Amino acid sequence: MNMLAKNRIVGTSVPRKEGVEKLRGTARYVDDIQREGIWHGATVRSTVPRALIRSIGFDRRIDWSEFTLVSAADIPGENHIQMIVADQPCLADGQVNHCEEAILLIAHPDKHKAREAVDSVHIEYELLPPIFSIEESEKKQTVIWGADNCFKSFLLEKGDVDSAWSQAAHIIEGEYRTGSQEHLYIENNGVIAEHSAEDGVTVWGSLQCPFYVHKSLLAVFDLPPEKVRVIQTETGGAFGGKEDFPSVIASHAALLSMKCGHPVKMIYDRIEDLAATTKRHPSRTRHRTALDANGKLLAMDIQIDTDGGAYSTLSSTVLSRATLHSPGPYVCPNVRVRSHAWATNTVPYGAFRGFGAPQTVFAIERHMDEIAAALKMDPVELRRRNFLHQGDTTATEQLMREPVLLDILLDRALAESDYYNRRARFAVENANSPIKRGIGIAAYYHGSGFTGSGERYLSSLAGIDVSFEGKVRVLVSSTEFGQGTNTILAQVAAEILGVDYDDVVMAPADTGIVPNSGPTVASRTAMVIGRLIERASLQLLSMLRDQAGLSAQFSREQFFNACDRLRVKNGEVVSLCRYEAPPGIYWDDQKYSGEAYPAYAWSVQVAQVAVDTVTYSAEVEEFWSAQEAGRVINPVLAAGQIEGGIAQGIGYALYEKVVLQNGRMANNQMTNYIMPTAEDVPPIHVFWEELPFQHGGFGAKGIGELPHDGPAPAILNAIKDAAGVSFNAIPLLPEDLFAMLHAAHKIEVPATV
Amino acid sequence: MSGPQSKIHLNVNGESRTVTAPPMKRLLDVLREDLHLTGTKEGCGEGECGSCSVRMNGELVNSCLVPVLQAEGANIETVEGLACDGDLHPLQQAFLHCGGAQCGICTPGMLMAAKHLLAQNPHPTIAEIREGLAGNLCRCTGFMRIFESVLSAATSGTQETHAR
Numbered sequence: 001m002n003m004l005a006k007n008r009i010v011g012t013s014v015p016r017k018e019g020v021e022k023l024r025g026t027a028r029y030v031d032d033i034q035r036e037g038i039w040h041g042a043t044v045r046s047t048v049p050r051a052l053i054r055s056i057g058f059d060r061r062i063d064w065s066e067f068t069l070v071s072a073a074d075i076p077g078e079n080h081i082q083m084i085v086a087d088q089p090c091l092a093d094g095q096v097n098h099c100e101e102a103i104l105l106i107a108h109p110d111k112h113k114a115r116e117a118v119d120s121v122h123i124e125y126e127l128l129p130p131i132f133s134i135e136e137s138e139k140k141q142t143v144i145w146g147a148d149n150c151f152k153s154f155l156l157e158k159g160d161v162d163s164a165w166s167q168a169a170h171i172i173e174g175e176y177r178t179g180s181q182e183h184l185y186i187e188n189n190g191v192i193a194e195h196s197a198e199d200g201v202t203v204w205g206s207l208q209c210p211f212y213v214h215k216s217l218l219a220v221f222d223l224p225p226e227k228v229r230v231i232q233t234e235t236g237g238a239f240g241g242k243e244d245f246p247s248v249i250a251s252h253a254a255l256l257s258m259k260c261g262h263p264v265k266m267i268y269d270r271i272e273d274l275a276a277t278t279k280r281h282p283s284r285t286r287h288r289t290a291l292d293a294n295g296k297l298l299a300m301d302i303q304i305d306t307d308g309g310a311y312s313t314l315s316s317t318v319l320s321r322a323t324l325h326s327p328g329p330y331v332c333p334n335v336r337v338r339s340h341a342w343a344t345n346t347v348p349y350g351a352f353r354g355f356g357a358p359q360t361v362f363a364i365e366r367h368m369d370e371i372a373a374a375l376k377m378d379p380v381e382l383r384r385r386n387f388l389h390q391g392d393t394t395a396t397e398q399l400m401r402e403p404v405l406l407d408i409l410l411d412r413a414l415a416e417s418d419y420y421n422r423r424a425r426f427a428v429e430n431a432n433s434p435i436k437r438g439i440g441i442a443a444y445y446h447g448s449g450f451t452g453s454g455e456r457y458l459s460s461l462a463g464i465d466v467s468f469e470g471k472v473r474v475l476v477s478s479t480e481f482g483q484g485t486n487t488i489l490a491q492v493a494a495e496i497l498g499v500d501y502d503d504v505v506m507a508p509a510d511t512g513i514v515p516n517s518g519p520t521v522a523s524r525t526a527m528v529i530g531r532l533i534e535r536a537s538l539q540l541l542s543m544l545r546d547q548a549g550l551s552a553q554f555s556r557e558q559f560f561n562a563c564d565r566l567r568v569k570n571g572e573v574v575s576l577c578r579y580e581a582p583p584g585i586y587w588d589d590q591k592y593s594g595e596a597y598p599a600y601a602w603s604v605q606v607a608q609v610a611v612d613t614v615t616y617s618a619e620v621e622e623f624w625s626a627q628e629a630g631r632v633i634n635p636v637l638a639a640g641q642i643e644g645g646i647a648q649g650i651g652y653a654l655y656e657k658v659v660l661q662n663g664r665m666a667n668n669q670m671t672n673y674i675m676p677t678a679e680d681v682p683p684i685h686v687f688w689e690e691l692p693f694q695h696g697g698f699g700a701k702g703i704g705e706l707p708h709d710g711p712a713p714a715i716l717n718a719i720k721d722a723a724g725v726s727f728n729a730i731p732l733l734p735e736d737l738f739a740m741l742h743a744a745h746k747i748e749v750p751a752t753v
Numbered sequence: 754m755s756g757p758q759s760k761i762h763l764n765v766n767g768e769s770r771t772v773t774a775p776p777m778k779r780l781l782d783v784l785r786e787d788l789h790l791t792g793t794k795e796g797c798g799e800g801e802c803g804s805c806s807v808r809m810n811g812e813l814v815n816s817c818l819v820p821v822l823q824a825e826g827a828n829i830e831t832v833e834g835l836a837c838d839g840d841l842h843p844l845q846q847a848f849l850h851c852g853g854a855q856c857g858i859c860t861p862g863m864l865m866a867a868k869h870l871l872a873q874n875p876h877p878t879i880a881e882i883r884e885g886l887a888g889n890l891c892r893c894t895g896f897m898r899i900f901e902s903v904l905s906a907a908t909s910g911t912q913e914t915h916a917r
Contacts, residue, residue, distance in 0.1 A: 015849045022857030023845040025792020025832035029858065032791035184892050186796040186804055187858040236794070236858025237892050270797040482856030482893040636852040640898050644855065647895030670801035670890070678886040678896045 010495045010698045013636035017486035017506065018234070030190045030206050030233040031267045038192070039068070040111040041256045041266035044104035044121045045276060046096035049132070049345040049663035050144065051125035053094055056104065059120035067117055068260035070105040075255065077222030081247050082215050087145070088311035088348065090220050090251045096125075097144065098310035098345050099664035100276040102248070107256040107264050130345035132663050134284055134305045137342035144310070145343035151308045152316035152341045154323045156592045158395050159334035164299030168290035172371045176287070176363035177729040178712070180307075180658035181280040181651070183352055184675050185481075187236025189245055189277055190267035193253035200227025201254045206235045207246035209519035210477050214511045216247035217254060232509035235481035239648070240351035242481065243521050244313050245277045274668035278350025279658060281318055281341070282307040285326065285363035290334075295377050297332040297386050300395075304339035304360060309348035315341040318349075320451050322356030324596045325709070327395040328364035329406055329445045330386040335395040346663045351521060353645065354708045357446055358652065365442040365713030366728060369720060379717065380419070383443050384410060396596045405689050406443060409604040409626040412687050413441065417606040417624040423721065430722065436611045437621070438722025442710035443604045447597030448629075448702030449524040452587035455579055455598065461515035462532040463576030464493055464540060465507075466563040472497060472504045475576070476517040478529045479509045483704050484637035485525050489533050491633055492697050496537035499556050515576060523702025526633060527599065530697015532577045540575035582695040599693045599701045601629035605646070605710035608682075609718040616734040616741070618719055620650050620682045620711075627706060628689040631699030639686045642707045647681045649711025655680070657731045761821050765790070766834025776822035780814075781805045783821045784831060792832040792861045796890070803889030806862035806869075807831050813869040815888075832861035835868065844868060844906045853902030855893035863889045867903045876907055 021027040056071075058064055072079050072093035079093055080086035092103045104121060108114040131142050137149045145151065165171060191205030200223050207213055210230040217228045230250070235242065253266040268276070283306045290299040304322055308315035319341040327335050354361075372379035387406045393399050414420070419439060426437040449455050462476045472493055480486040490504040497504075507514050517529050544550035547569060550562040563573045587594040606624040611617075625642055632638045655674045659666040667673045692699025716727050719737075725744045727736070759776040762769070765788060772787045784790045784807070793816055796804035800815040807816045808830035835842040844867050847853065854860040863886065870877060870885035877885060882903050883896075891899060 013850075013852070016852070016854065018857070019849045019854055020841070020845075022854045022860050023832075023841065023848055023864070024836055025790075025861045027857055028791075029794070031795070032785075034786070034789070034791075184890075185856070185858075186802060186890065186892055187794070187856070188796075235856065237856040239892070270799070484855075636850075636898070640852045640855055640894055643895035643897045644893045645895070648892070669799060670797040671799060675890060675892065677888075677890060678883045678899070681896050684895060684897050 007495050009491045009501050010633055011631070013634055014487065014491060014501045016484065016637070017490055018480060027234040029187055029236055030192060030204055033192060033204065033233065035263055037262050039107045039109050039256070039260050039262040039264045040114045041253050041264045042106045042114040042118050043102050043252065044106065044118050046092065046099055046101040046103060048096065048125050048127060049099050049130035050128040051096055052128065053092065053096065053103065054124040054126050057122040059122065062117060062120045066108060068107040068256055070255045070259050074259060075220060078219045080219060081251065082219045083244055083313050084316055085312045088313060090248070098347050099662065100347055102252065105252050105256050107260045130663055132344050132346060132660065134307050134342050137344050138305065138340070144345060149343045150340055151312040151343060152319050154319060154337065154339045154592055156323055156335065156337040156395060158397060161299045161301050161334045161336040164290045164334045168298050169293040170291045170375055171288065172374050173288045174367045174370050175728060176285045176366050178283045178359045178362055179731050180282045180349065181352060181656050182274060182658060182673055183239040183241030183279070184673070185237030185239060185241055188268045188270060188273040189242065189249050191246065191250045191253045192263055192265045193250060193257045194263040195254055195258040202229045202231070203250045203254060204231045204233050205246055205250055206242060207232055208238045208242045208479055208481060208521065210479065210509055210511050211516045212243070212519055213247050213250045216251060220251045221254065229510065229512040232479050235479065238481040239353045240355065240521065241278060243351040243519065245350065270670060271668050274673060275665050276347060278313065278348055280352035281315065281349040281356065281359065283322065283359035285360055287363060287367045289367065289371060291371065291375065295375055295382050295385050297330055299334040300327055300332050302326045302337045304337065306341045306359070307344050307349065308341040309344060309346045311348045313348045313350050315349065317451065318351065318356040320356070321447070322360045324396065324447060324451060325357040326360035326364060328361070328368065329388050329443055329602065331388050331392045332395070337395065346660060353648065354705045355522065357705065357709050358649070358712065361442070361444045361709040362712045362730065365444060365710070366716055369440070369717045370726060380410070380414065380441060394596065396593045398595050402693070403691060404602065405628045405691060406602055406604065408689055409602060409628060410443060413604040413606050413624050413626040416685060416687060419606060422608065426722070434613045436613060436722040437608065438718040438720065439606060439608050440714045440717025440721055441604060441606050442714040442717065444709050445600040445602050446523065446702065446706040446709055448527045448599045448601055449597060450522050451596060452589060452594070455528060456581050458518040458579065460518040460528060460532060460579045461576055462517040462529050463515065463536040463574065464533065465572065465574040468567060470503070470560050472499060473507045474504060474533060475507045475514045476529055477509055477511065477514050478517050478525050479520045483641060484634060485520065487637060488526055488530060488633040492530050492533045493537050495698070496534060497541065498554060498559050523704045523706065526700035527630070527693065527696035527702055528579065530633070530700050531695060532579065534697050535577040536575045539577060543575065598695060599630065601627060601701045601703065601706045603627035603706055603710055605714045607711065607714040607718045609715055609722055611719060611722045611737065613741070616738040618654055618732065618737060620654070620715055622682050623711070624685045625707060626687040626689070628691050629703045629706060630693040630696050630701035631690055632688055633698060633700055638703055641703050642686045643684045645707025646684050646711050647676050649708045650681065650715065651675045653712035653715045653730050654732055657733060759822060761825050763824055763827060763829055765829045766831060774821055777820045779817055780819040780821050780824050781816040784816060790831050790833050794858050794861060796858065801890070803866060804859050804862040806865045806889060808865055808869055813866055830865065832864055835864060843909050844902070847902040847906035847909065851902040851905055852898040853894065859889060859891045863891060863899060870903065871907055877903070879904065
């Protein structure tokens with residue numbers, strides 16, 4: 001399957017563009033910026049989940065004249081954070097709908113005084129009844145949002161599910177739950193904002209989407225676009241956690257700056273970041289599946305419910321991706337998916353790597369193993385029998401035009417993991433050991449880019465220019481936060497332009513400088529923005545040939561000389577391209593049918609686990625991941641994405657539990673919110689199949705989110721194999737294993753231990 | 754932070770420095786705010802994540818847990834002192850080429866932990882690397898490329914085995 005052209009730079013592991021600065025400790029993250037006269041911001045937050053605000057009192061032992069205070073009344077524009085629906089206030093105005101909701105902002109020249117003053121503000125509430133679960137919300141007895149607590153619902157239908165049950169040889173049902181998950185980027189949310197009457201608002205911050213923040217600030221300050229400027233600083237991890245929340249903290253810091261007349265730095269500490277910022281949506285997915293006597297899928301009836309928290313933020317689009325990934329990579333003639341996102345009085349849930357897919361991929365891939373068990377079939381064979389192939393259609397009737405390499409990925413994952421031999425060996429060894437080993441798989445796709453018509457609406461603009469100093473600059477608002485945006489886009493430009501990798505630099509991700517290439521989300525950068533940079537580079541070569549005498553074959557020096565001639569002629573050397581949808585694609589937003597994604601990345605993962613029947617811990621001992629995500633632009637960076645995503649997926653499955661008490665995160669410290677450490681992550685083996693996608697940058701599809709979807713079901717399938725008990729909820733902690741294994745009496749604990 | 758100030762002497766990356774700061778000010782904040790050595794990062798402020806790891810008198814410490822008073826007269830090594838005359842340290846080279854740094858926020862602490870590990874054990878096994886770095890959280894890499902980086906630096910044979 002190797003159809004790859006040899007390239008000089010694309011496909012090689014050039015070092016990370018900003019790597020040297022990061023390794024020297026000289027890369028500038030927002031908290032590293034120190035400025036004279038800066039003030040520090042802090043936030044007074046709700047301590048109750050739902051209430052009317054009766055009064056705000058200030059402790060008289062504090063000299064409040066030293067402080068600047070901002071409330072909703074100070075907002076010059078709209079008191080809303082602009083997301084999909086404008087329902088989330090920038091600052092609470094009379095009512096709070098979740099713990100940690102921002103009510104009042106405080107600034108002071110001394111960081112410690114600003115923080116200490118928060119505890120000297122006393123708020124009296126009139127409590128209202130809160131709701132905390134999907135079950136309470138869907139009952140609609142207490143309505144906390146809109147008319148019915150429902151942020152969004154989808155109905156996806158293919159064929160006729162209801163008529164299929166009577167023809168089924170088997171009908172299998174199951175319910176699967178996923179908990180929340182914290183991004184735990186090591187750099188907390190933070191910004192610096194500066195407001196002036198002449199220049200408007202400027203924000204420097206740790207963020208993914210400069211133009212999202214820009215849009216939000218326009219509304220909060222009622223300013224024209226040229227009076228708001230957003231500049232991304234080096235960003236210490238994001239994973240979706242800096243997609244929507246930076247609009248909140250940027251608005252807050254900018255309001256304080258407007259009122260105090262100084263630049264304001266607002267950096268959350270870990271405790272505040274964990275308690276107050278977005279996390280992954282908890283979910284409940286129910287499957288009812290009909291199969292024929294040969295194990296072929298006849299019908300899938302799927303019901304998805306997610307907990308969206310108190311405001312809608314991105315819940316509708318997360319639900320969309322959850323819906324579209326819920327049927328798995330399988331062919332089925334009759335599919336119905338009904339999905340709802342519900343309001344609860346908790347901190348709004350938001351974007352997190354995978355964006356709804358890890359929740360529903362967990363459900364379908366756990367369910368496939370339950371079906372296999374019920375049918376007494378090999379779970380591998382059940383999947384293979386139902387895989388999508390080229391020429392098949394998905395649940396949205398999307399025709400698989402490109403080859404689907406699932407069988408090849410499955411074979412590779414099975415061979416590399418020695419799946420069948422291990423499985424047989426464990427079955428023998430487990431009988432006489434307190435350690436029970438097992439092996440499990442997950443197969444899935446992840447849609448690259450925005451859903452449906454999304455990329456057309458975004459209409460991204462990106463390009464390159466060439467400076468008189470002889471540097472090619474990549475002009476994008478696509479940001480670097482560890483995934484490799486800078487490096488891969490520079491590789492693409494350098495490859496086409498015939499220059500060295502070191503000749504290409506990134507323009508700052510500054511809304512005053514770069515065009516809007518859309519948000520850095522949805523595994524879209526390599527595919528969509530990579531393609532725009534590829535086209536812009538080709539377009540520049542064509543301009544140089546037509547207008548500056550560049551020959552068909554040219555050297556690096558000839559390229560830069562031609563750029564100099566073009567600059568003399570035109571005053572600048574710049575080439576921009578706007579997104580064009582691949583031809584022949586169709587999406588119906590009403591019926592939810594058609595081309596759900598421009599392309600899909602595919603993966604088969606295998607996990608080996610050991611369940612200790614003395615300590616009730618489950619440990620992942622080894623992990624294999626085979627995937628096809630189009631062309632791999634930079635093998636080292638791509639493998640780093642896969643390995644990092646798997647480590648987060650392991651945390652999602654076995655370690656990371658967001659404990660809520662009265663709607664507030666109770667374990668909001670790294671001491672008790674536990675992520676996998678260097679000693680917990682097993683050896684991870686990464687294998688690629690490369691199938692270039694015609695409409696992606698140098699054939700690339702999305703990689704970033706893919707690896708996070710599969711580990712949780714693969715691991716829980718392995719635990720079922722090891723312990724003989726089905727676990728259908730994550731996170732699965734030792735206390736859960738203890739309770740279930742004892743209840744099932746499945747494990748005989750040797751008397752000697 | 755207000756209140757009484759103390760004069761504290763430190764030797765930071767081989768240079769003698771004197772700061773006037775409240776005695777309970779965190780070494781992390783003294784490095785970042787008073788000495789403008791912002792390479793050392795804060796991730797959690799409670800000694801869990803290791804982003805603020807520095808070496809103090811040859812021991813690896815979380816600088817968020819060290820009151821500066823306790824560092825009086827100490828030799829402090831931070832990420833800024835790793836490169837020698839502008840040349841990257843073998844560990845920095847290895848992290849660059851093996852993909853050991855992604856977002857970079859844990860990287861300075863990770864490098865100091867790795868340096869400490871190799872100073873004590875110049876040829877660690879993967880298991881020893883895992884143990885040596887267990888106090889430093891990385892959310893991006895899944896650690897595989899960090900292990901490879903440390904292994905590569907160790908086998909390149911150029912790391913400072915005599916480092917204190």
